[in-house]
Amino acid sequence: MRRFIDRASRYVVLLAASISFLILFAIAFFIIARGLPAIQEIGLVEFVTGTVWRPGQGQYGILPMIVGSVAATFGSLILAIPMGLGCAILLAEIAGRRARRFLRPVVELLVGIPSVVYGLVGMVLLVPLVRNLGGNGYSVLAASIVLMAMILPTITSISEDAIRAVPRAYREASLAMGATQWQTIRHVLLPAARSGIGASIVLGMGRAVGETMAMIMVIGNSIKFPTSPLDSARTLTGNIALEINYASGLHEDALFATGIILLVFIIILNTISFFALRRSRAQNIA
Amino acid sequence: MRKVFAKWSTGILSLVALAIALTGCGGALSGTITESGSTTVQPLAEKLAAAFTEENPDVEIIVQGGGSGQGFKDAVDGISDIGALSRELKTEEAGQVVKHVIARDGIAIVVHPSTTVSNLTKEQVRDIFAGNITNWNEVGGPNQEIVVISREEGSGTRGAFEEMVMEGDLITTEALFYNSNGALKTAVAGAPYSIGFLSFGYLDSSVKALSINGTPATVENAKSGVYPIVRPLLFVTKSEPEGLVKEFIDFCLSEEGQAIVEEEGYLSVT
Numbered sequence: 001m002r003r004f005i006d007r008a009s010r011y012v013v014l015l016a017a018s019i020s021f022l023i024l025f026a027i028a029f030f031i032i033a034r035g036l037p038a039i040q041e042i043g044l045v046e047f048v049t050g051t052v053w054r055p056g057q058g059q060y061g062i063l064p065m066i067v068g069s070v071a072a073t074f075g076s077l078i079l080a081i082p083m084g085l086g087c088a089i090l091l092a093e094i095a096g097r098r099a100r101r102f103l104r105p106v107v108e109l110l111v112g113i114p115s116v117v118y119g120l121v122g123m124v125l126l127v128p129l130v131r132n133l134g135g136n137g138y139s140v141l142a143a144s145i146v147l148m149a150m151i152l153p154t155i156t157s158i159s160e161d162a163i164r165a166v167p168r169a170y171r172e173a174s175l176a177m178g179a180t181q182w183q184t185i186r187h188v189l190l191p192a193a194r195s196g197i198g199a200s201i202v203l204g205m206g207r208a209v210g211e212t213m214a215m216i217m218v219i220g221n222s223i224k225f226p227t228s229p230l231d232s233a234r235t236l237t238g239n240i241a242l243e244i245n246y247a248s249g250l251h252e253d254a255l256f257a258t259g260i261i262l263l264v265f266i267i268i269l270n271t272i273s274f275f276a277l278r279r280s281r282a283q284n285i286a
Numbered sequence: 287m288r289k290v291f292a293k294w295s296t297g298i299l300s301l302v303a304l305a306i307a308l309t310g311c312g313g314a315l316s317g318t319i320t321e322s323g324s325t326t327v328q329p330l331a332e333k334l335a336a337a338f339t340e341e342n343p344d345v346e347i348i349v350q351g352g353g354s355g356q357g358f359k360d361a362v363d364g365i366s367d368i369g370a371l372s373r374e375l376k377t378e379e380a381g382q383v384v385k386h387v388i389a390r391d392g393i394a395i396v397v398h399p400s401t402t403v404s405n406l407t408k409e410q411v412r413d414i415f416a417g418n419i420t421n422w423n424e425v426g427g428p429n430q431e432i433v434v435i436s437r438e439e440g441s442g443t444r445g446a447f448e449e450m451v452m453e454g455d456l457i458t459t460e461a462l463f464y465n466s467n468g469a470l471k472t473a474v475a476g477a478p479y480s481i482g483f484l485s486f487g488y489l490d491s492s493v494k495a496l497s498i499n500g501t502p503a504t505v506e507n508a509k510s511g512v513y514p515i516v517r518p519l520l521f522v523t524k525s526e527p528e529g530l531v532k533e534f535i536d537f538c539l540s541e542e543g544q545a546i547v548e549e550e551g552y553l554s555v556t
Contacts (some may be wrong), residue, residue, distance in 0.1 A: 132478075221464070243465070247440050248359075
């Protein structure tokens, strides 16, 4: 009986793993099956490098959306990395037990807030503030700030774990050699936790690229190249969500094709981060 | 238990009796109608269908969305008995179906409530949405950049706006885009110096509706034909309607049907 349960449990977890693989495969298959004909009809180069998106006129260029997605994502990372790392260092090294017991759940609670709520708060609170800086407020900057809040908990909690996982001996050795607490954090703990911190950034980036609802509400959705952080733009995900309701024919297929580009986009991002991580790890060992 | 059974059996018996009585009198309608298309028309069509089936319990009306383009296609292909459109038929579509105007809907040009401009000509509206006029001072307002807010590509409201106002000019890609009447209204209400377009049914005090060519955007003006931006809400059928479909369309155009149209915030056609 025990052996039976042992064997059966193996198949159960195997089943779970294959179902998640199947889901991924099914999504990729359907997006490609619907989107590929559109890419063939429009032409890959025209589709990816075209600067005009006017489905009504038969113009399907998504370069402005690619730029919009990249701009909002990198904007959010520029804001979220220092803040997330700061939070992580505070929680792992500086805060006392009681402060940590209060702060950690607060940061983690940010994950549970639905993205439409982020969008709503961004729309009524943040956009008018950004408007004071110039432009109409619906902007890459507003989007980056909203995304920053959304990916902050990911970066914070994974980085905190990574810093915490650095062996105690490292800290003690550094402090024993006369290094201050800041020097220890800066020169010993952060380098040692580098791969975990890198992973937290990759995960945050993934969430930022995929975020849709909150982006639609604060970025303005103009189909143009943002020339400053105060400019409006449109993201790849936003393009799909905005137009899928009434799209038909080639327009609808072109939105699926946008999904393919998004998929490729995320694969490229993950690959870059994967190699960057591996190199940093190799350096770490050397 | 026995009581419940008794209740059930009387219920079933009376239903059977009713069914016999209904088929016996010969005038009762039965069957299924399918309708699909414009999501603007959809809530109205659902209300009309509910009222019609309440009077004719043996009739089932299936109402689906899909957009105006889809509604036209479904009617032509015979997938739906009735296609719904929230815009006028295009020239190339006109010969292929029989159209029935069941209601009209005005499209208001709305601005942020703080805007001092309260009247524009149709040509000025076109130039603003095309990106040729970009500052309020060009149309008698303050020296502020105009924030153009539009619906997304494919929207029926946008289609109607383009047809009646843009007349071939394209809406600027500098515009902000939102994908429902509600979201667009919120965006206009939240952005000073903004301008957008909205179905009459969605107007409230959070935005200011402009007069067009000197005519205020009111239901009366839209009905009398003075207000220039009014679109028809259409039912289209592949051929001249008969039988059940005809009964339903006649019901929509009856006094009772048109009362529902007005209740839903649209303009009656009779």
